[in-house]
Amino acid sequence: MLFLIELLDSVRSFIATGGDVLYIxxxxxxxxxxxxxxxxxxxxxxxxxxxxxxxxNWDARADTTSWYAHRIREQWISEAxxxxxxxxxTIKTLVAMCPLIGLLGTVTGMIGVFETMxxxxxxxxxLMAAGISQATIPTMAGMVAALSGVFFSSRLEAKIKLAKAKxxxxxxxx
Amino acid sequence: MKNVINFVLAAAVATATLATTxxxxxxxxxxxxxxxxxxxxxxxxxxxxxxxxxERADKQALLNKAKAQLKxxxxxxxxxxxxxxxxxxxxxxxxxxxxxxxxxxxEMFGVxxxxxxxxxxxxxxxxxxxxxxxxxxxxxxxxxxxxxxxLEDLEELWxxxxxxxxxxxxxxxFDVEVVNLDGVKSTENVxxxxxxxxxxxxxxxxxxxxxxxxxxxxxxxxxxxxxTASGFSGESSGYHALYxxxxxxxxxxxxxxxxxxxxxxxxxxEVGYLITVLLVIGLLIFLERMLVLSSxxxxxxxxxxxxxxxxxxxxxxxxxxxxxxxxxxxxxxLELKLDEAILRETPKVERGINLIKMFAAIAPLMGLLGTVIGMILTxxxxxxxxxxxxxxxxxxxxxxxxxxALGLIAALPLILVHSIVAGKAKSVLHKLDEQSAGxxxxxxxxxxx
Numbered sequence: 001m002l003f004l005i006e007l008l009d010s011v012r013s014f015i016a017t018g019g020d021v022l023y024i025x026x027x028x029x030x031x032x033x034x035x036x037x038x039x040x041x042x043x044x045x046x047x048x049x050x051x052x053x054x055x056x057n058w059d060a061r062a063d064t065t066s067w068y069a070h071r072i073r074e075q076w077i078s079e080a081x082x083x084x085x086x087x088x089x090t091i092k093t094l095v096a097m098c099p100l101i102g103l104l105g106t107v108t109g110m111i112g113v114f115e116t117m118x119x120x121x122x123x124x125x126x127l128m129a130a131g132i133s134q135a136t137i138p139t140m141a142g143m144v145a146a147l148s149g150v151f152f153s154s155r156l157e158a159k160i161k162l163a164k165a166k167x168x169x170x171x172x173x174x
Numbered sequence: 175m176k177n178v179i180n181f182v183l184a185a186a187v188a189t190a191t192l193a194t195t196x197x198x199x200x201x202x203x204x205x206x207x208x209x210x211x212x213x214x215x216x217x218x219x220x221x222x223x224x225x226x227x228x229e230r231a232d233k234q235a236l237l238n239k240a241k242a243q244l245k246x247x248x249x250x251x252x253x254x255x256x257x258x259x260x261x262x263x264x265x266x267x268x269x270x271x272x273x274x275x276x277x278x279x280x281e282m283f284g285v286x287x288x289x290x291x292x293x294x295x296x297x298x299x300x301x302x303x304x305x306x307x308x309x310x311x312x313x314x315x316x317x318x319x320x321x322x323x324x325l326e327d328l329e330e331l332w333x334x335x336x337x338x339x340x341x342x343x344x345x346x347x348f349d350v351e352v353v354n355l356d357g358v359k360s361t362e363n364v365x366x367x368x369x370x371x372x373x374x375x376x377x378x379x380x381x382x383x384x385x386x387x388x389x390x391x392x393x394x395x396x397x398x399x400x401x402t403a404s405g406f407s408g409e410s411s412g413y414h415a416l417y418x419x420x421x422x423x424x425x426x427x428x429x430x431x432x433x434x435x436x437x438x439x440x441x442x443x444e445v446g447y448l449i450t451v452l453l454v455i456g457l458l459i460f461l462e463r464m465l466v467l468s469s470x471x472x473x474x475x476x477x478x479x480x481x482x483x484x485x486x487x488x489x490x491x492x493x494x495x496x497x498x499x500x501x502x503x504x505x506x507x508l509e510l511k512l513d514e515a516i517l518r519e520t521p522k523v524e525r526g527i528n529l530i531k532m533f534a535a536i537a538p539l540m541g542l543l544g545t546v547i548g549m550i551l552t553x554x555x556x557x558x559x560x561x562x563x564x565x566x567x568x569x570x571x572x573x574x575x576x577x578x579a580l581g582l583i584a585a586l587p588l589i590l591v592h593s594i595v596a597g598k599a600k601s602v603l604h605k606l607d608e609q610s611a612g613x614x615x616x617x618x619x620x621x622x623x
Contacts, residue, residue, distance in 0.1 A: 024586075067505035068615035075612020078604050089600075093593035097586060104582040111438070111575045118568035119431055 017130075018137035019112075021105035025138060028101060029145040032094040035087045036149070039156050043163065047084065051167055054080060058171045065173050073171055080167055084160045091156070095149040102142020109135025276322070283322050290331055291317035297334060299383040300369050301422070302341040305348050307386060309334060342369040347407075352379065353387045364388065365407045370418050371426075373403040378419075378426055395429035441569075442576040445544035449537055449577070453584035456533040459526045460591040467523070467598045474605055481617055489519040489606050490613075497614045512614070516606050523602050527595050534588035541581020548574025 015022045054076050063069050112131030120127050273280065290313045297303060298310040312330050316323060345367050352362045352374070364374045372379035377400035378391050394400040399417045406416045419425045439446060473488035484494035496515045500508050551570035559566050 063619075067509075068619050071611040071615035072619075073612075075609040075615075078608035078612075082601055082604055087597070089593050089597045090590075093589055097589055100582060100586060100589075104579060104586070107575055107579040107582065111572060111579065114568050114571050114575065115433065118565050118572075119428075121565070 014137070017133045018141060019105060019109060019134035021101065021108060021134075021138040022141055024101050025098065025105070025141045025145055028094050028098055029148070032091060032098075032145070032149050035091050035094070036152055036156060039087065039091070043084075043159055047163065050080060050083065051163075051170075054167065055170050069173075077164070077168055077171070081164050084163055088157065088160065091149070091153050095146055095153050098142045098146035098149065100142070102139040105138020105142065106135045109133070109138070279322060286323050286328060286331065287317055287319065293331060293335055293338075297338055300338060301366060301372050301381040302338060302369050303383065303386070304350055304364070304372060304381045304388050305341070305346065305366055306337070309337070338369070344368065350388050353389050355390060355392065363407070367416070367418055370420060370422055373407050373416070375404050375407045377403050380423055380426070391426060391430055393430040395426060395432075396434070399429070438572070438576055439580070441572050442544060442580050443573060445540055445547065445577045446580045449540050449580045449584050452533045452537050452540065453588065456530050456584075456588045457591065459530055460595055463526050463530075463595045464598070467595070467602060470523070471598070471602055471605075474602065478613065481613060489522070489602075490610055492519065493606065493610045494614065497617070508614075509611070512611060516610070519606055520603065523599050523606075527592065527599055530588055530592040530595060534585050534592055537584035537588060538581040541578040544577020544581070545574040548572075548577065
């Protein structure tokens, strides 16, 4: 419990030095991981049942070679693909957005630095330090957030591609 | 001719003779005059000489008198100098006597004077003086006094300090004249929090000790801060949260120099406004697309459940209608017809989506443009005024940074909404492109059975 309180405290001081932009980074990171966990859960828990249902239906069909059968097969694959690829584009967008949010933090931090310079002059570098830490920390946080997403989102994409290919292979023309 | 000349000559000779006779008479008279005058001149000179001689005697008497006066004054000077020197000695003796008589009281004089001066500085600048004006005059007199303070004066100092101390611990409401920023005076109900802050129903006030006036801040701090102040003065009982400036106004004075978000926004100037326009148009397209695509997919979903009655109000219905019209055609012709119909539907689904993407790409570029313009202006300032004063450069630098920030702020939501709309459009297109044929095939199969 004490460990958690210490952790919360360090997070709080981190956000205090990094500025409000960190909240946006945190929101993007949270959304990204929420969507990714949902995808992993779907791939591991929900999708196999859907896949087995489709394969069962296909195997039960008498006609699997006519034009109609081809179109129906395409429809089923397309429906399954749509389920598999849901939110994938949003996940990839969020990964791409994280460094941009970090950049936004850099710019707002620099605005803070120049605001201090305009008011107090350049005499005291300590006054500018707050703005500088607000410029650098969100950049770092954005990078870290993007990096944490890059690996898993590309893994996810590969997995989905594989699942789709396997489904296509499991619906043979008898 | 000769006659004429002779005549003229004769005339000239005659005239000269006449003139000589007249002049001779005049000269005689003049000689007589001069002689007469010489006699009278001599008599006048004699008279003047006599006058001068008599005056010389008078002046001598005056000189003697003045010399006597000088002597008298010199004597007086000598006497007074001696008297002055004697007095100096007496004064020194008396001062010595006074010092001896004062003893340790002299030290108290200095202490009370400096204490009075300190208290005067503190009390006249304190906001308690807004409630109880003119407290400083007595102290000021004491601080500048040249004599030992009387007991009443010391008591006055004591009371002034005690009042300040007691009042600094109180929260009190009172009516006072407030001089607004436009110079108009109005009486307001003001709440004093110790000796830290003055608040009224529109925010924080400052006390100008030079003019003895209560004035509103030149600019109230951010809304969430001044809001507590105006809320506080409206309450009459209980506990209330309030932002208090423990530095007695210094932090509030700094706050007035802070720029608000709107001021920052307007520093982006034309580039910033253009970026805003891009963001607004992009979001409007997003809204329009969301409405159209949502209703489209809802209608397609409804149509999927009722395949036998194609409804012309949705793309899937129109595709089904194409099938109904070409039921008798062979599979290949039907596919061609369906492809044609899908090609007709695609632009309606995809319209505007690339525009959002383009805006999302343009917004940071516009920010970059603003940055470059700002830097150009900065360097122009440097060329004109040198780098001595960073404050001169700060305005243009903030143009550069604010536009960059605005570009990013506009781009981030546009990228996000583009991905949402693109996902939605892709799903609708999948339905039309890949799944409609399957649906039609299923119907055909059912009907052929």
